[in-house]
Amino acid sequence: MLTGRESRRDRVTSGGDDMRLIAGRYQLGDRLGRGGMGTVWRAYDQMLAREVAAKELHVASDDHEHHRRLRRAQREARTVARLRHPHVVGVHDLVEHDDRLWIVMELIDGPSLARRIADSGPLPPRHTAALGLQLLGALEAVHAAGALHRDIKPANILLRGDGSAVLTDFGIAALEDDESLTTTGELLGSIGYMAPERLTAEEVGPPSDLWSLGATLSAVASGVPPFQRPTGAAALHAVTFADPVIPERVGPLRPIVQALLNKSPAQRPSAATLRTALRRVADGADDPGPLPPAAPAGPVRTPGPVRTPGPVRTPGPVRTPGPVPAPGPVRTPGGDADTPADLADTPTMTATPTMSATPTAGAPHTVTGTPTLDRGPTLISAPTRTQTQTPDLDRDPTLVAPAGPPPPRSRGRARTWWWTAGATLAVAGLATALFFTFGPPSDSEDDASPVTSTAKVTVDAARGWQSATTATVRKGDKVSVRYTTGTWTVDAANLPLVGPVGHTRADDETLRFAWRDCKVDSAVPFGALLGRYPGNPRNPHAVGRAWHFQATRPGSLQLRINDGEGCLHDNRGAITVTVQITR
Known part of the structure; x- marks a missing residue:
């Protein structure tokens, strides 16, 4: 930024x-x-x-x-x-x-697995299986301690100098001896790596983490998350109902990934079965062997004291076939300054767990020419209204859902999803009807035969003021600027892609130290779409999703991101708007 x-x-x-x-x-x-x-x-x-x-x-x-x-x-x-x-x-x-x-x-002198794949491409199946063995051992230790990790993805896995994997970022882990996040009203995680039972507010347990491990293995071996979709809503639906997309290059890992991504937790293999299968692939076998479902197990209980106060001892490290290059800056737990697009995180959503929430803002970013996997904008949805933003392909959607009583099992996932989808479509249909009935706002009804010109304009996050009109706007012209699509960020390494309203208040506060030096308009968040026009009462103007005005003098309309000159080098993305001029 x-x-x-x-x-x-x-x-x-x-x-x-x-x-x-x-x-x-x-x-x-x-x-x-x-x-x-x-x-x-x-x-x-x-x-x-x-x-x-x-x-x-x-x-x-x-x-x-x-x-x-x-x-x-x-x-x-x-x-x-x-x-x-x-x-x-x-x-x-x-x-x-x-x-x-x-x-x-502990300081880990190496990149995240997400960064490693973005820089060097997907790993071979054999190498991926070796890392999978290490991560499986880490998860067994987590589960033995009475916890669930709940956010396993390439961005939360760091690589030591010798190429071994380290599981990090336990910020949303559920513990048996502590207040569960589900009891305080939240469910957190990245949608594309989150087990479907979590999205539908059903019981979760160690198999839920194994699902996330399966999605991670597929992404690492192919470069593409198995449930990657253009929007958060589509990703949520895919995780809940669709089959995973598993490219051919995952090779012998395919049966393992398919077994782990079974929609039913009871049908996923046990950790012991998974260990045997991963070891076969890591040793060079073309077939992982049988992957029978594990016996049904109850969820990890969140209340109550932990009965194993001492350290949990588990098998030692698993050696990888070879060291993984660790280019780039030092990576450490909890921060992902250099995590690439789809490997990092994705949009965040807030919704009631009794229904499948429909994401409403941003989505994952995409690194051009590089396979991506996970991080992104914040999506907030409620059953009564829905907002929509282009997803950032740099992350996998993240879900934050107020806790509530789970729906009756008899209703099933499909009814839950379509209830929400129906509400969303109803709102969208109403908005469309209103738009086509009344049209865009107009300042007057006096023009007998107005002539309207329409153009699509793309505003680049890495540039300053950019012209939004090819010809000079005349005095008296009615100008309408409407957000169409796209996302951007003022800090590609650390902040999600967002729409024209800009970064969230929380993210904006983390950059307070740079407000004076870098904000063009200090009254609105970093990343907001700004416009200016000669004679406008307030220049710059926070455009948001729409801006309508009547020109009081001839001039040129200009647009930009709310991030100052000299602060643009780490910006990414672009936003497209529709500019209408009526005269």
Whole structure:
């Protein structure tokens, strides 16, 4: 988003240079990445003379939200701290400093698996199977500790210098000994990697994590997530009802992926069966062998004390066929500064779990010429109204759903989905009817024979002011600018793609340090679509999804993203608008 923004942020934490020493022990260095829960910094542990990763929790302005995030961060730290496994990131410390919570973790000197695939392409099936064995061992340790990870995807898997995989980002894990996120009203995760039983508010357990592992294996071996769709709504429907798209290049992993992506948790193979199958493929076999379904197992209980306070010991690391190159910046848990499009995350949605929610904003980004897998804009939907935005192909849709009583089993998933789909289509139909009945807003009815010219204009996120008209607008012309399609971001490494309204308030707050230097209009969020025209009472004008005005003088209409000159180098994406001029 800006040349030097990283360096400015690196010099500033919550209060200036005097705050660089956290808890009198951890000296902050470079910012390594930003995730949904916090910002990750390289830090130096002065007491033990070693480098670590320090995750700073993003603090909300609302007191309730602040405490909720603190609880979630503590939950993340406790989850990981109880594990002792070579393929699970290590947690060293949990400190509170100046009303902020910091999780001090092992520093992983390597990229995320998402970045590795974006840079070098999909991995061979044999190599993918070897990494799958490591991740399976990590998940068994997580499950043995009474937890579920719930957000397994390439962006949350880091690679050490020797190529081994490390499972990170336990921010939404469900614990037996702590308040479950489902009881506080939320379900989080990335839609394309989320088991269907989670989307339909049914019981979840270890098989749900195995589903996510199956989706990850397919994406890693093919470069394409098995449920990748152009919109969040389509991805949600695909996960719930459609068969996965598994390219031929996954080879002998195909039966494994198909078994893991079975819609019924009871029909998925057990961890033991999966281990045998993955080992066969990792050893070079053309056939993974039989993959019978596991015996039905109950869900992981979220309330109640943990009965195994000691560290969980699990089998040691699994060797990969060969080291995985680890180009690019240091990657650390909880922040994905360099995660590519479809491998990272996707749109976020808020919906009631008693029905399949329809995403309503943004979606995954796509890295041109490079296979993609997972991260993206925020989608918010409710059963009473629906918004729609172009998905960002850089991520897989993420779901945030207020908890509620699950629907009666007799209704089934199909009825749930079509209830929501019907409501959505009804709203869309009403909007279309209103549009074609009344047409775009007009400032007057005086023109006897108006002449209207219409043009599609694409506004690039990486450029400043751009002309939106090929000819000069005349005095008295009625101008209409309407958002058509597209998404963009002011920070491709750390923030999701969004539409013309710009980044969310929470994301905008994380960039407060750059408001003065980089915002063109300080009153609206980064990423908002701005317009200007000579004589307009307010220049620049926040366009949003539509802008209508009558020209008071001749001039040229210009549009741009809300991000200043010198701050555009890490912007990505473009937005297309329809410009109508009536004279």
